[in-house]
Amino acid sequence: MPFYGYGYMDPTYILVIIGVIITMVASARVNSTFNKYTKVRSMSGITGAAAASMLLQSQGIYDVKIERVRGNLTDHYDPRSKVLRLSDSVYSSTSVAALGVAAHECGHAVQHNEGYSPLKIRAALVPVVNFGSNLAWPIIILGLVFGASQSLINLGIFLFSFGVLFQLVTLPVEFNASGNAIRMLERTGILSNNEIGHAKKVLQAAALTYVASAAASILQLLRLFLLFGRRDD
Numbered sequence: 001m002p003f004y005g006y007g008y009m010d011p012t013y014i015l016v017i018i019g020v021i022i023t024m025v026a027s028a029r030v031n032s033t034f035n036k037y038t039k040v041r042s043m044s045g046i047t048g049a050a051a052a053s054m055l056l057q058s059q060g061i062y063d064v065k066i067e068r069v070r071g072n073l074t075d076h077y078d079p080r081s082k083v084l085r086l087s088d089s090v091y092s093s094t095s096v097a098a099l100g101v102a103a104h105e106c107g108h109a110v111q112h113n114e115g116y117s118p119l120k121i122r123a124a125l126v127p128v129v130n131f132g133s134n135l136a137w138p139i140i141i142l143g144l145v146f147g148a149s150q151s152l153i154n155l156g157i158f159l160f161s162f163g164v165l166f167q168l169v170t171l172p173v174e175f176n177a178s179g180n181a182i183r184m185l186e187r188t189g190i191l192s193n194n195e196i197g198h199a200k201k202v203l204q205a206a207a208l209t210y211v212a213s214a215a216a217s218i219l220q221l222l223r224l225f226l227l228f229g230r231r232d233d
């Protein structure tokens with residue numbers, strides 16, 4: 001297969017464009033949904049940080065710290081240090097959206113506490129993905145420049161595929177955390193039945209961003225196979 005360079009039309013680039021569009025649509029969806037329900041104050045009137053503390057305690061988890069982190073929707077749970085970090089738009093907010101996001105991060109803490117297998121697999125993949133993401137393209141380029149070595153090209157594609165695997169493993173982790181979040185919110189009564197429906201919409205929109213990222217990664221991997229997978233030595 002010929003290598004498409006400057007001055008040549010690369011038909012596989014449409015896969016990149018599709019991936020970008022999917023990611024942008026998902027990102028716009030989660031932002032619009034979060035902004036909509038961040039204006040809806042919860043009947044309980046408690047903050048995201050307070051809700052996180054209550055939810056963790058309801059699961060018998062007392063060794064997870066709750067910290068504030070700068071940014072918008074930068075919320076995450078760090079299993080290495082057992083710290084649940086809530087963004088500025090969640091930590092002190094009493095909105096339905098904030099409580100839903102805080103509960104989702106608590107869902108990750110529950111996974112860690114229970115030894116949820118996909119979470120363990122994802123954590124194990126992190127160093128491999130970091131290594132592979134830094135070297136995949138340089139190795140592919142080296143394979144093209146220095147004698148069009150198919151072995152180097154295949155190695156680069158192999159390293160890139162770990163990133164795709166990471167995205168796929170992330171899906172059950174995120175969906176399960178959202179499921180945990182809704183169940184905890186229902187059991188504790190922090191949100192009313194009507195508010196639970198709003199929180200579900202926020203978490204479903206957030207889940208779409210992970211689906212979009214996985215789809216974009218798969219399309220990029222497919223592009224690599226189409227461009228370089230069948231090159232002759």
